[in-house]
Amino acid sequence: MKRWKKFLLALLAVLLIAQLPYVYRRYRVGQRADLIQSLNAQRVVRKDPEFDEYKGIIHAHTSLGGHSTGNFDELIEGAASNGLDFVVMTEHTSADYDTAALTLNGVFKNVLFIGGNEADTISGDRFLMIDGGPEMFADAKLATPQFLEKYHAQGKIALITYPDRFKSWDSDFDGVEVFSLHTNAKRNTRILTIPDMLWSFPSYPGLTVAENFRRPDEELAQYDAVAAKRPLTLFAGTDAHSNIGFHLLGDDAGHKFINLKIDRYATTFGIVRAHILIEHGTPLNRESVIEAFRKGRVFVGFDVAGDTSGFDLHAEAGATKTRMGEATELKEGLKLRAFAPLPARFVVYRDGTKVYESGNQAEIEFDVKDRGAYRVEVYRDDLGSSFGIAPWIYSNPIYVR
Ligand SMILES: [Zn+2]
Incomplete structure (x- = not known):
């Protein structure tokens, strides 16, 4: 075989081998897409009647x-x-x-x-x-x-x-x-x-x-x-x-x-x-x-990782219910409740400081003992890649005064 032909064949082989990591990455992304699709079918939505x-x-x-x-x-x-x-x-x-x-x-x-x-x-x-x-x-x-x-x-x-x-x-x-x-x-x-x-x-x-x-x-x-x-x-x-x-x-x-x-x-x-x-x-x-934007009645959903529709965050004390963007007074028995359409990891922030982190679950209940702006981030660790690092959902805060 002529030297230039050998060289071309070797170059082709190197180019093909160099594709392998990308082919593998495509396989992983495909697996993730299938997982998201199958989990989407298991979503549970809890509708706020009001x-x-x-x-x-x-x-x-x-x-x-x-x-x-x-x-x-x-x-x-x-x-x-x-x-x-x-x-x-x-x-x-x-x-x-x-x-x-x-x-x-x-x-x-x-x-x-x-x-x-x-x-x-x-x-x-x-x-x-x-x-x-x-x-x-x-x-x-x-x-x-x-x-x-x-x-x-x-x-x-x-x-x-x-x-x-x-x-x-x-x-x-x-x-x-x-x-x-x-x-x-x-x-x-x-x-x-x-x-x-x-x-x-x-x-x-x-x-x-x-x-x-x-x-x-x-x-x-x-x-x-x-x-x-x-x-x-x-x-x-x-x-x-x-x-x-x-x-x-x-x-x-x-x-x-x-x-x-x-x-x-x-x-x-x-x-x-x-x-x-x-x-x-x-x-x-x-x-x-x-x-809705003015009042903070909005949450951010990275729906590419699964439809976030039906996420709910509110604070409860007796019969009073406080929603995202609203303020409530600190009182005995005040609880923060968050619900996601699929099990996930919830992190609660108070004025930017992490005060609670859950395991993999569909809802959380958090006892509020201090005043502050409480918001929730939800993570999908089950999806791997960046989804355990970047939130799936960001709520707006509930203000406890
Ligand atoms: Zn722009």
């Missing part, structure tokens, strides 16, 4: 405000195919037109869309505003306190996005995006290699993206420090852009020879969701969604 639960996502962009190539069709299809009830749009602002008014507003394919904005202040802070407004581009010249004063007077809520860059921690904001899917997915594209994208991603896009998630320790600590002092909403943002990936040999009309996009709306809308609670009898609409 509230209805709706699932959706918050923080989505289209090409309207730049930074994204996504269009309305792709977005509506992604939301409908995931069975979402609502999507909070947060278009970047424009000097020339009102992106909150021009984006999706209303019901399309059974999904409620609410036009918000992602807006800056001169203080260097960035907010998700629901809903949005025509002056938000110009109002980037306002300092954060003035900006918040103006929009609170209009009944809008301001949620911090990019808490790592946020400066005005003593201002009057309404919530903190403790987890950003976009930031985590981007980090993942640096950890995941092209072979992972070729082997695991096509069959299990959501799970492959979620493999390397971790608990956002810093963001949660920032959140807990404020929530210890006043009620504040915690949430995870999708920050859907539909713009991470690569393609070879294509044109901008979408004809692409190799086109690996890891953050299609249909993928990201299935990974992490906001589950909101709306009083039974009140319809799901723009006002009731904003109200």
